[in-house]
Amino acid sequence: xxxxxxxxxxxxxxxxxxxxxxxxxxxxxxxxxxxxxxxxxxxxxxxxxxxxxxxxxxxxxxxxxxxxxxxxxxxxxxxxxxxxxxxxxxxxxxxxxxxxxxxxxxxxxxxxxxxxxxxxxxxxxxxxxxxxxxxxxxxxxxxxxxxxxxxxxxxxxxxxxxxxxxxxxxxxxxxxxxxxxxxxxxxxxxxxxxxxxxxx
DNA sequence: GTCGCGATAGTCT
DNA sequence: GACTATCGCGACA
Numbered sequence: 001x002x003x004x005x006x007x008x009x010x011x012x013x014x015x016x017x018x019x020x021x022x023x024x025x026x027x028x029x030x031x032x033x034x035x036x037x038x039x040x041x042x043x044x045x046x047x048x049x050x051x052x053x054x055x056x057x058x059x060x061x062x063x064x065x066x067x068x069x070x071x072x073x074x075x076x077x078x079x080x081x082x083x084x085x086x087x088x089x090x091x092x093x094x095x096x097x098x099x100x101x102x103x104x105x106x107x108x109x110x111x112x113x114x115x116x117x118x119x120x121x122x123x124x125x126x127x128x129x130x131x132x133x134x135x136x137x138x139x140x141x142x143x144x145x146x147x148x149x150x151x152x153x154x155x156x157x158x159x160x161x162x163x164x165x166x167x168x169x170x171x172x173x174x175x176x177x178x179x180x181x182x183x184x185x186x187x188x189x190x191x192x193x194x195x196x197x198x199x200x
Numbered sequence: 201g202t203c204g205c206g207a208t209a210g211t212c213t
Numbered sequence: 214g215a216c217t218a219t220c221g222c223g224a225c226a
Contacts, residue, residue, distance in 0.1 A: 044218070054218090055218075061211080062211085063211060078209075078210060078211090079219055079220095080207085080210095080218095081209030081217085082207075082208055082209075082220075083220070085219085102218085126219070126220070127219070129220075169218075171217095172216095172217090
């Protein structure tokens with residue numbers, strides 16, 4: 001898919017559809033010549049001024065301006081004063097909709113991720129961990145997901161993975177909306193419990 | 201495996 | 214001054 005079309009797709013797709021579509025896509029970063037890629041396995045939708053749980057519910061602020069920049073933009077914010085979290089902005093400029101990337105599976109650069117995380121396990125199974133493993137910080141807030149250091153690449157889940165819809169996590173408002181998606185490998189008999197790890 | 205809890209600082213009221 | 218789109222660790226099963 002040409003990149004101009006990708007921007008078009010992200011700017012016209014409803015956020016409630018993007019939360020499904022982005023599952024299985026890849027996020028690839030290149031910082032200081034170190035490339036890392038994950039497959040997205042967990043997402044949450046935040047629907048702008050219609051959504052009390054969204055950072056953009058009360059309109060534009062200094063923090064959330066990237067979320068109003070239009071589909072194809074990366075929105076990065078600091079969570080709990082400690083962690084960075086990444087969002088794919090969706091919809092036309094000014095609408096303030098985005099999909100939070102909550103988790104993924106390492107595809108490329110797993111060793112780099114271990115170094116950045118300072119540990120060998122739980123590399124990308126949470127929004128703060130995912131951003132840290134990919135080397136994403138507030139410096140990348142507002143950059144293009146088509147041309148910037150953090151890029152989005154369409155893709156599909158492998159066979160034998162399935163997606164479930166649940167309520168969102170860690171929020172206190174509009175908790176009834178089932179706007180979270182999580183993909184897990186389907187258990188095969190004889191499988192001793194690998195974490196759904198993939199090869200290149 | 202699950203549960204509880206403290207750390208920590210930017211953002212908004 | 215209060216709240217937070219989280220994480221890691223230790224306790225327990």
